[in-house]
Amino acid sequence: MxxxxxxxxxxxxxxxxxxxxxxxxxEVVRHEAKRLFLNQLKASVAATDQQAIALLHDWAVDEAQGGTGAHVNWLGTALPPALAAMVNGALYEVLDFHDTYIPCFMHAVSGVLPAVLAQAEAGGHGGRDLISALAIGLEVELAVARILMPTGYYRGMVPAGLTGGVGAAAACAVLEGLSDAQMQNALGIAMCTPAGIYESAGSHTLSYITGLAARSGLQAAALAKRGFTAPPTAFEGDQGMFATHSDEDKAKVDAIVDSLGSEWRIFGQTYKVVPTETITHGPVECALEILGRAGGRTVERIDLSVQEIVVKIVEGRRERFGRPSSTPQATFDLCHCVAAAWLRGKFTTAEVQADCYTDADVIALSDKVILTADPARPTFEGCAMTVTFTDGSTEHHNVDNFLGTPGARVPDEKLTDLLEQYGEGFLPAGRARAIADAIWALDDAPSIAPLVALINKD
Known part of the structure; x- marks a missing residue:
């Protein structure tokens, strides 16, 4: 050792x-961790029929060879903890309906929660310990991400693939009560083994990367507990994580690490109220607002003023994909999402299915969505839309903080409503409410088994 x-x-x-x-x-941190837990469940309840999940789930069942210990959310399949964590990580990611930490362009919870949840179930831990470990793991992950981003992202790394394993390792190490040396080894193992590039966007592989991060972190803690070692300089060494995965200024490192416990980055999370990529939320919100006062007028064009990076992302994906030809591609196509929301009057999982992204009217309207970079926009939490109609009239709407951002927080009850909405047809009546109640009561739960039973499909 x-x-x-x-x-x-x-x-x-x-x-x-x-x-x-x-x-x-x-207590406010603990409550926020519970909100993020509930948010992941509403993000995944409608995802079990996704092809990526079916393929990964079937592989994991074969790989497990009868091993158990934890469960796949919603499907109820018993698997070894590492495999359950991997499938659940992909399940949380695949609809892109989860959390986003906008300063780092990342989905922080999806790599950490699956690992610590599987570890808690397999180890018989109580709810209070689970929430503590989750919150601590997230803070470690977000601190590391703030150090490495944005240049880690600009290099092409998936941020959650880069740092999710570190957060998961931290959470599992805390939950298992590892010694300081073991915890350091767990973090070091995860820091030495990040994975995931953004060329994966629009394919099954993006969700797999999140699952891999969850599995990696859980295994890092398990190996460290057995005495497996890692370099203590895994982060700052000449060939460590910082040097190999970012181009950031070293001067930022100390300030970020020292701020742990005084600046709680967990409160910087954005919650999604529609199932699509974060950069589309402001535009979709604008489209639905203006639609309500359009009065049946025909659209000539839709002009969007957005943060500069949004234009680059959208143009880059159009060059790669062309028009969407799959659900993952439609989810990541901002122009499609705006057009679908306008013509359907809503945006749900149905608006990224084939009957929508192949709809001639949706395609035609998506071609009328014009993006302009606004250097004054500090983030993609906001945007402005002007719709010009064929009669020459216009309607305008500006959003500085779309619903779900820290500047426009989603109420607790709304998260339960979304779980209920997307669980319709899958969860028995009243189950969503029971799950939410169980999450809010986790601090007093000696075992998470009753919550796991509620999440598993009957």
């Missing part, structure tokens, strides 16, 4: 993890 090195980045992260575990977390 290697000795603990408190002077390294991984050592400083472990020191904070130990302090947070010993001193306990603020």
């Amino acid at each position: 290697s000795d603990f090195r408190s002077d390294t980045i991984s050592g400083r992260l472990v020191t904070w993890m130990r302090s947070a575990t010993t001193e306990g977390l603020p």
Whole structure:
């Protein structure tokens, strides 16, 4: 067993993890972690029929060879914890309906929650310990992400693939009560083994990357518990994670690590109220708002003023994909999402299915969506839309913070409503409410088994 090195980045992260575990977390942080847990469930309940999930699920069943310990959410399949974590990670990711930490262009919870949930189930842990470990893992992940981004993203890495395993390893290490040296090794293993490039967007592989991050973090903690070692300088070493996966200024590192526990990045999460990529939420919100006052007028063109990076992303994907030819591609096509929302008067999982992305009217309208970069937009939390109609009239709407961002928080009850909405036809009547109630009560739950039973399909 290697000795603990408190002077390294991984050592400083472990020191904070130990302090947070010993001193306990603020109740508002615990509540936010529960919100994020519930958010992942509403993001995944309608995803079980996705082809990527079916393929990965069937592979995991074959790979498990009868091993059990944890369950695949909603499907109820018993698998070894690492495989359950991987399938659940993909399940949380595949509809792109989960959380987003906009400062780092990432989905933080989807790599951490599947790992710590599987570990908690297999290890018989209670709800309070699960929520503590989840929140601590997320803070570690987000701190590492703030150090590595945005240049890690610009290099082509999937942020959750880059840092999700680190957060998952931290969460599982805390849950299992590892020693400081073991925790440092767990973080080091995960830091040495990130995976996932953004060329995967629009394919099954993007959801697999999130599942892989969850599995990697869980396995890192399990290996460290057995005595498996990693370099204590896995992050800052000459060939460590920082040097190989970003072009950031080293001057930012100390300030971010030192801010753990005083700046809670968990509150910076954005919650999605429609199942599509984050950059489309402001435009969809604008489209539905203007549609309500369009009065049946025919659209001539739709002009969108957005953050500069949004234009680059949209143009890059159109060059790669052309028009959407699959559900994942439609989900990542901003112009399609705007056109579908306008013509259907809503945006749900139905608006990224084949009957919508092949609809001639939707295709024609998507070609009338024109994007202009606005250098004054600091993030893609906001945008402005002007719709010009064939009679020469116009309608305008501006959004600075779309619903779900930290500046326009989604109420707790709305998260339950979304779980109920997307669970319709899959969950028995009243089940969504029962799941939400069980999550809010996790601090007093000696076992998470009753919640797991509620999530598993009857």
